Amino acid sequence: MASPYNARMDSIEIVLAMLLAVIASAYMTRMLPAGIPLPLVQIGLGAGIAAWSGHGIQLDPELFFLLFIPPLLFLDGWRIPNTGLFRDRVVILELALGLVIFTVLGAGYLIHWMIPAMPLAVAFALAAILSPTDPIAVGSIASRAPIPKRLMHILEGEALLNDASGLVCFRFAVAAALTGTFSLTSASLTFVWLAAVGIAAGVGVTSAVAWLQGRLTSRYGEPSGSPILVSLLIPFGAYLVAERMHASGILAAVAAGITMSYVELGGQALAATRIQRTAVWDTVQFTLNGVMFVLLGEQLPDILRGASESLEQSGHINSWWLVLYAFAISFGLIALRFLWVWATLRVTLYRRSRRAGAGNGERPHWRLLLATALAGARGAITLAGVLTLPLALPDGDPFPARDLTILLASSVILISLLAASIGLPRLLGGMHFPEEPAERQQEDMARRQAASAAIAAIERAELALADAHHPDVLPQAAARVIALYEYRLNVAWSAEDQNKEHFRKLDRAERELRLAAMEAERQAIFDLARHHHISDETARKLVREIDLVEARHQKQAK
Known part of the structure; x- marks a missing residue:
């Protein structure tokens, strides 16, 4: 029997191996044929670590959520172009809120219809965690496809806000699965409290820290490294303050990031600090995203075993049904996204023509509409969220279809990344978009x-x-x-x-x-x-x- 000390050392060795795998993945994607997504390489390396170690890491879902989600959402909010966010706020809100609810309902019922063994609340949880898109994945794909700059701003703004709305819906669905009850009125009131207090907590914590830091710097000077460490701690502080107030730590982290972008316009930090801080945050972002996908690969053997058991409960013995489910859900998400984009665009053009008293105006090319649907690639937020599913119900029974849910979410991430990597450059190839004057x-x-x-x-x-x-x-x-x-x-x-x-x-x-x-x-x-x-x-x-x-x-x- 292994001693606690040896068990801790084994865990430390696995963590170090995962970090080395993240580093290796960056070089391997340059050596492998173009078009292979980085997450796919990282998952493969994680599976290799699992084979080498012989056992997986035991995850605490709440701790995992705290370590990974706040800094990623904070950075998204910090770096989002605020001008484009407010200029296209109507379109972004339609995608970030309306499309999320449309996806949760449409995909949730589709998943429950295909897999009756998965409870409806769990199906809604899976649909909710699949609704957020990944701006990092879209940005890396955009470097190989001529996506218009304004569309990129819309996609980035959508990805920022639908992270929050999707994760909030996910938590409501998980709560319904744990308790077996759901009240729309109670959920609506709870959502208002979660949103209002969460946003206030994010704005308040960032503003207070920036004010205090500014006073100390003006009086005593700026110590080397201290502002960078403060920026790393802000998302965790905003998240924990909101959670202590029973509000949304997710929205607090997003609001803290957006507030930080305005604080930065004050120009308080030294030039050298800004350069070092950017390098540190780039490293944090690369590391957290990479570790999550390597961790998925490391957990993959256990997830596959649990998913096979859930599949047998649904009446299917052949494991190829898992592949069919994953592709069906992926194409369902693309279809729902395309329908929503097409419908909201028609409504927008109709309203614009009514105000102008003219025709329907110029309509975007169908290839651009389809590209908007394909650009909804899933990524790190989806993976981090689904890995936080509870291990057990309040009565001690295992959480229903947990491994199957994680496997399906992971498969959809890979399919969406491959579809966007392969489809967008071919779909938009040859198209020329005028530069915005x-x-x-x-x-x-x-x-x-x-x-x-x-x-x-x-x-x-x-x-x-x-x-x-x-x-x-x-x-x-x-x-x-x-x-x-x-x-x-x-x-x-x-x-x-x-x-x-x-x-x-x-x-x-x-x-x-x-x-x-x-x-x-x-x-x-x-x-x-x-x-x-x-x-x-x-x-x-x-x-x-x-x-x-x-x-x-x-x-x-x-």
Whole structure:
């Protein structure tokens, strides 16, 4: 019999192996043929870990939910384009709320009809957890398909809000499965409390932390690393505060992320902190998403055994029925999504024509409608949610069809990812979408305003620093810096429209030359350090300065 110490060491080894699998998966997707989704590779590596270890990790659903859901939802809310979110709020709400309810009802009854052994409440829970879409999956697929930018903003906004609405519906369905009762009136009142208090908790916690951090920073300065750790703790704090108030921690995490995006506009953080914080959050996002899919693969043998037992209860012995169920549910979700998008678009065009007193107006191409339906790929939120299904009912009996539900949800995730990866590039290939002029005009206006502010600041600084520098040095330095901003202000971004594209090409070429020059600078510094002509400390300082400038140029190039 293994000692508790050995059991803990085994668990630690499995966790470390899972993290190594996440790292390996990123390289394997580059080595494998294009089009193979990253989650599929991670699930395969997780299954390999299960075969190596011989036993799975025992999951605590509530702890799993707390560790994975708040930071992912917080980051979605933080990085969502708020302008697009409010501009297309009607369409986004139709997809994020109306489509979720439509999917829960339609897919729930379909699943219960196909699998009578699965209780209706559990079928609704499965449909609810399948309703959220994954913005990360859609974003990675969009890099290979010409999806219009505005449609991407709509899909990102939908994915942000339907995470919350889908998970709330999921919890209602699970509660109905545990208690055996459901009241629409009670659920509606509970939802209002969950939403209102949850959103208030997210906004309140983030605002309070930002205010306190700003006061401390203005008085004592900004300690290195502290703001990054604070940003990592905010989603957990918002989630736990909302849960203690018996509200929705899910909505609190989303609201905290959106509030954080507004707090960031205050510009309190140092430039180096923002760069480091972005790198840390990118790592957290990559790690959490990867670990969830590796964990699914690690749990897969036990899930398959439990799903086979549930399948036998439904009267089917052949395991190929599982594949048929998964494809039927996947195509059902795509069909429901297409119907909803088509119907809401018809209603929107009808209302617009009534207001304008004209015809139905220009209708989107059918390929774009079908692409919107295919773009509803499922991902990490669905997986994290379904893994939190209770292990047992209040009376101690096993939760009905738990393993079958997890397996079907996991299969639908893979099918939706494959369908979007294969279908979207082929469906939208050859289509050309005009660039939105409003965004380009906003960018040009922002560049002009920033250049004007920079010139004014240089002139003020020149007067303030007159006593600290030699009379001949400061005017020359100011003239060199002002010349750059005057070029941007008076030449590039105030030129005629036909010349602006020429100046943009010049900027791109200049950026590429600067990147090549900085790479040569960095290699020269490394060479000096290797031959002990300069100290390691000096090398790190100079390379960091180059890295910060290069990061800015690379971000502009995207």
